[in-house]
Amino acid sequence: xxxxxxxxxxxxxSVxxxxxxEPGRPLTVAAQFExxxxxxxxxxxxxxxxxxxxxxxxxxxxGNLVPGLATGWQVSEGGLNWRFTLRxxxxxxxxxxxxxxxxxxxxxxxxxxxxxxASLPISGMTAEDGALVITLTEPRAALPAYLAEFHSQIMAxxxxxxxxxxxxxxxxxxxxxxxxTPPLSLDASAFEGYWGAxxxxxxxxxxxxxxxxxxxxxxxxxxxxxxxxxxxxSVARLGMSDAVEVRSVAIPRTLLLKVNAGxxxxxxxxxxxxxxxxxxxxxxxxxxxxxxxGADQLFPPSVSAWHSDSVAPLAYDPEAAKALLEGLxxxxxxxxxxxxxGARFALTLTTYPDRPELPLVSAVLEQQFRQIGVALTINSTxxxxxxxxxxxxxxxxxxxxxxxxxxxxxxxxxxxxxVPTGDWGAMNWDNPEFVELVSGIARGDGDDADRTHAxxxxxxxxxxxxxxxxxxxxxxxTDLSGVTIDPYERSFGLQDLERTE
Numbered sequence: 001x002x003x004x005x006x007x008x009x010x011x012x013x014s015v016x017x018x019x020x021x022e023p024g025r026p027l028t029v030a031a032q033f034e035x036x037x038x039x040x041x042x043x044x045x046x047x048x049x050x051x052x053x054x055x056x057x058x059x060x061x062x063g064n065l066v067p068g069l070a071t072g073w074q075v076s077e078g079g080l081n082w083r084f085t086l087r088x089x090x091x092x093x094x095x096x097x098x099x100x101x102x103x104x105x106x107x108x109x110x111x112x113x114x115x116x117x118a119s120l121p122i123s124g125m126t127a128e129d130g131a132l133v134i135t136l137t138e139p140r141a142a143l144p145a146y147l148a149e150f151h152s153q154i155m156a157x158x159x160x161x162x163x164x165x166x167x168x169x170x171x172x173x174x175x176x177x178x179x180x181t182p183p184l185s186l187d188a189s190a191f192e193g194y195w196g197a198x199x200x201x202x203x204x205x206x207x208x209x210x211x212x213x214x215x216x217x218x219x220x221x222x223x224x225x226x227x228x229x230x231x232x233x234s235v236a237r238l239g240m241s242d243a244v245e246v247r248s249v250a251i252p253r254t255l256l257l258k259v260n261a262g263x264x265x266x267x268x269x270x271x272x273x274x275x276x277x278x279x280x281x282x283x284x285x286x287x288x289x290x291x292x293x294g295a296d297q298l299f300p301p302s303v304s305a306w307h308s309d310s311v312a313p314l315a316y317d318p319e320a321a322k323a324l325l326e327g328l329x330x331x332x333x334x335x336x337x338x339x340x341x342g343a344r345f346a347l348t349l350t351t352y353p354d355r356p357e358l359p360l361v362s363a364v365l366e367q368q369f370r371q372i373g374v375a376l377t378i379n380s381t382x383x384x385x386x387x388x389x390x391x392x393x394x395x396x397x398x399x400x401x402x403x404x405x406x407x408x409x410x411x412x413x414x415x416x417x418x419v420p421t422g423d424w425g426a427m428n429w430d431n432p433e434f435v436e437l438v439s440g441i442a443r444g445d446g447d448d449a450d451r452t453h454a455x456x457x458x459x460x461x462x463x464x465x466x467x468x469x470x471x472x473x474x475x476x477x478t479d480l481s482g483v484t485i486d487p488y489e490r491s492f493g494l495q496d497l498e499r500t501e
Contacts, residue, residue, distance in 0.1 A: 026187065026203035027480075027499075029492055030215050030224035032354050034183035034208040038159070039166035041113040043182075044150040045406075049492045050206055051199070052188055053155060053171030056084055056103070056132070057148040059408040059488055063252075065144050069098060069154055069172060070132075079139030079444060084132045084147070090195045092156035093176035100127035106154045107132070107147075109164040115151035116412055141444030145409035148490075174199045174495040184208045199495040200482075212356040219244050219475040226492060227475040231356035232290045235473055244475040251487045252302045252405035253470035254295055255361065257349075258386065258398035261463050262428025265345055266396075270324050272462040276314055277321035278372045279365065285468045288360050293469075298458050300469035302487060303410050308452040311459050314466065321372045330373065338373035346375040351399035352383035358399050361467065365399070387423035395427065401470060405488045411442050414454075418463070426463035433457065 029050070036042040040053070047053040058068035070084040090098040104127040111117045121137040134143065146152065156170035169177045174196065175188040186206040190199045207224065209215045216234035218224035220241050230238070230246075239246045257275070259266055266272055281294025296313035299306040330338035330345060338345035349365065351358040359380045366376040376397075379385070389395030402417070402424060404410045417425020419438050434457045440446045441454070458464070476483045482496045 026205040027201045027226070027494060027497060028205045028207060028218075028224045029226040029494075030207045030209050030218050030228070032208070032210060032212070032215070032229040032356075034210075035180070035186055035206070037166065037182045038169050038180060040153050040155060040169075041110065041115055041151055041166075044153050046186070046206060047169055047171060048150045048153055048173075048490060050186065050188060050204065051173045051175045051491065051494050052169055052177055053153040054173050055148050055150070055152050055154065056086075057144045059145075059148050059490060061484075061487060063405060063408045063488055065148060065408060068148070069103070070147075073144055075143075079141065080136045082134045082136070082143055083128075084134070084144075086130050086132065087195060088130065090172055091193050092172055093170050093191055093193075094156050094158055095193075096156050096158065098154065098156075098172050100130065100132055102157055103127070103132050103154055105157055105160075107152060109160055110151050110153075112164060113151070116146050116149050116407055116416060117151055119416060120146060139443045142407070142409040142411050142442065145407050146412055149407045149412070150490075175204055197495070200498040201494065204494050210354075216475075219477075222477065225477040225480060229354070229356060230473055230475060231360070232288065235290060235475075238475045243478060245478055245483070246473065246475050247483065247485055248471045248473040249485045249487055250300065250302055251403075251470050251472040251485075251489065252300055252410070253401055253403045253472075253489075254298060254300060254466050255289075255357075255399070255401050255468040255470060256295075256298070257365075257465040257467065258390075258395070258400055258425070258427060259429075259463060259465060260393075260395050260397070260427045262393070263347075263396055265343075265347065267428075268328065269461045270328060272465065274321040274324040274328075274372065275369065275374070276462055276465045277317045277324070278368050278374070279465070279467060280316045280368060281314070281467055282316070284361055284364055288364055289357055289468055289471075291468055291471055295466040295469045297455065298464065298466045299404065299410070299455060302469075303404050305448065306404075306410050306414075306451050306455055308455050310452060311455050314459070318368075318372050325372065332373050336370070336373060337375045344375060345373060346377070347396040348377045348379050349397040349399055350379045350381060350386055350389060350395060352386070353380050354383055355401050358401070362399055390423035390427050393428075400424065402464075403489060408488060411438070414438055415442055418458075421463070429461070429463035431457055431461060 056070040058066045073084045075082050123137045124135045126133045159168050159170040161167045174194045176191040179187040190202045212231045215227050219227040285291040285294040297311045301307050330340050333339045351362050362378045369376045386398040404413045416422040419435050437454045481498050484493050
């Protein structure tokens with residue numbers, strides 16, 4: 001099934017909306033993310049959000065862990081042995097049983113690939129009658145949360161080739177794939193053998209659409225029912241349309257600057273603090289992002305265990321920024337750009353247009369940094385250039401949107417980003433006290449005071465510089481009921497939707 005003619009029609013529409021679509025047509029999701037293939041380690045987040053694949057553990061809208069394909073879990077005294085009881089009577093979309101051997105195979109394959117599972121201190125996994133047992137070399141209290149992350153999705157044995165690469169998307173979810181056409185589209189239909197409640201809408205589809213203008217037109221024309229990745233201008237325009245309802249919710253994601261703390265211009269907390277003081281966060285939030293406020297610390301209020309009112313808030317003070325840089329020996333040149341030892345304070349900021357707000361924010365940062373004498377060159381490219389630049393040391397700054405909830409317990413992201421520094425988190429930064437604190441929290445030994453102290457260290461040393469806390473915004477067709485936004489970005493909730501017309 002192809003939807004290219006529909007996309008072309010959407011681009012040519014001049015009327016504000018089409019008539020309500022027929023009830024039997026597929027419910028279509030449009031977003032900016034391409035489907036790289038059937039491999040879950042690269043495209044699995046699309047499969048889980050579309051309700052095609054599932055994980056052993058799930059999370060509710062508040063981030064609380066709840067049963068998924070596992071009905072429960074127990075941990076031994078000492079925290080080294082975990083037993084996950086599997087949901088009985090569950091079948092994969094190919095009719096094969098979701099049993100302990102199938103689960104063991106899926107997670108063994110996932111552990112061998114880049115992702116959160118690879119970082120866990122797992123010494124062994126065994127399949128028992130109706131259960132999976134995981135043995136650790138050291139306690140990891142958040143293990144169930146790791147098993148709720150998309151890399152841990154459970155697919156049928158036939159979904160993989162002999163080398164463990166995904167060759168077909170065969171899950172257990174309420175929808176099963178009927179057509180996969182990488183990188184642009186996926187079609188799915190309700191799975192009659194689903195262990196839970198049957199979806200109300202029988203056919204769903206996913207379109208990867210790179211241009212935000214096209215996605216907005218698809219929402220307005222009725223060619224898509226759920227549209228993600230809208231820029232502020234599209235949100236404002238669609239907000240006046242009768243064809244869609246624009247919805248927004250705060251999510252545990254932060255727009256931030258990833259800083260190469262090993263760069264000779266950025267290797268002191270004072271230099272990084274100067275960049276932070278140059279950023280008018282509220283101005284960016286309100287004028288560019290159309291958010292109510294900027295971020296005054298790394299963790300948003302929705303990450304309640306790590307967000308702390310006792311952390312001194314980040315401020316906007318360009319004059320203080322200039323004073324800090326002057327104290328580090330920087331002096332303004334004839335063009336207003338700072339220089340020291342014959343070198344101009346010039347940096348490259350790398351970002352990506354997949355999230356249309358990032359290039360817009362980059363342009364504003366270029367202006368704000370110039371006001372304190374820092375020259376910024378914007379490199380808007382593929383998102384993969386940021387971790388690649390981290391690995392080869394070439395990255396100066398990266399503007400990214402970091403999600404602290406893909407693993408529902410934020411400790412998973414904190415560990416991968418800062419202990420040691422990860423290619424989406426801190427770069428060339430090390431703080432032994434922070435490592436000790438976070439390692440204790442990961443073992444289950446830490447408390448709220450430890451989390452607050454860890455947040456204070458990040459605020460003081462700024463290995464990453466927060467700018468704004470995200471709002472998840474989507475445009476949904478007005479003929480849909482049951483629309484919700486999952487703040488943890490785990491599901492589109494398609495199985496709960498109904499058409500009202």
